[in-house]
Amino acid sequence: MNLSPLHQSTFRFVVAAFGFAGAALAPVAQAAIPSEILAGYTAQAGSPAAPARGQQFFTTRHGREWSCSSCHGTVPTQDGKHASTGKSIGALAPAFNPQRFTDAAKTEKWFRRNCNDVAGRECTPAEKADVLSWLLTLKP
Numbered sequence: 512m513n514l515s516p517l518h519q520s521t522f523r524f525v526v527a528a529f530g531f532a533g534a535a536l537a538p539v540a541q542a543a544i545p546s547e548i549l550a551g552y553t554a555q556a557g558s559p560a561a562p563a564r565g566q567q568f569f570t571t572r573h574g575r576e577w578s579c580s581s582c583h584g585t586v587p588t589q590d591g592k593h594a595s596t597g598k599s600i601g602a603l604a605p606a607f608n609p610q611r612f613t614d615a616a617k618t619e620k621w622f623r624r625n626c627n628d629v630a631g632r633e634c635t636p637a638e639k640a641d642v643l644s645w646l647l648t649l650k651p
C-alpha cells in the first residue's frame with residue numbers, strides 16, 4: 512500500500528481502536544444463548560439437528576450402566592439426581608433453568624465428561640446438536 516503519512520497514522524489509529532475494542536469484548540463473546548450453541552454444533556455436524564433422535568440418545572443406554580436420564584431424569588425439566596453421589600443437579604432444559612447452555616466452554620466440558628461416562632467416548636457434534644435441539648423443545 513502507498514499511503515500518505517496522514518493516512519498511515521489514521522490507519523494505525525483505526526487498527527489500535529479496533530484491537531482494543533476486540534480485547535474489551537472478548538469476555539462478552541464467551542457468554543452465549545442456547546440457540547447460538549446449537550447453531551455451532553449444527554454447523555460442525557453439517558446437517559440439521561433432529562430433536563427425536565436427541566431424545567432417543569438421551570434416554571437410552573449406550574453399552575454402559577447409565578443413560579443421560581440416569582442423572583438428569585427422563586424428561587429433564589426438573590432437578591435431576593446424580594446416579595452415584597445422589598447430589599441434586601439443576602434441570603437441564605433451558606426453559607426450566609436459565610443458566611443452561613449460556614457458556615459454551617462449560618457445555619463442552621460436561622458433554623465431554625458425561626458422554627465418556629455414558630457412551631465411553633465423546634459425543635459427535637451431531638449428537639450434541641440433536642440432544643440440545645430436543646431440550647429446546649421442552650417448554651413449561
Ligand code: HEC
Pocket residue numbers: 569577578579580581582583593594595600601610611612613614617618621622625626628629630642
Ligand atoms: C453420572 C451423572 C450424569 C450423567 C449420567 C450425565 N450427566 Fe450431564 N451433568 C451431570 C452433572 C453433575 C452436571 C454438572 C452440574 C450442573 O451443571 O448442574 C452435568 C451437566 C451437563 C451439561 C451442561 C449443560 C450446561 O451448559 O449447563 C450437559 C450438556 C449435560 N450434562 C449433558 C449430558 C448428556 C448428553 C448426558 C448423556 C450422554 C449426560 N449429561 C449424562 C451429571 C450427569
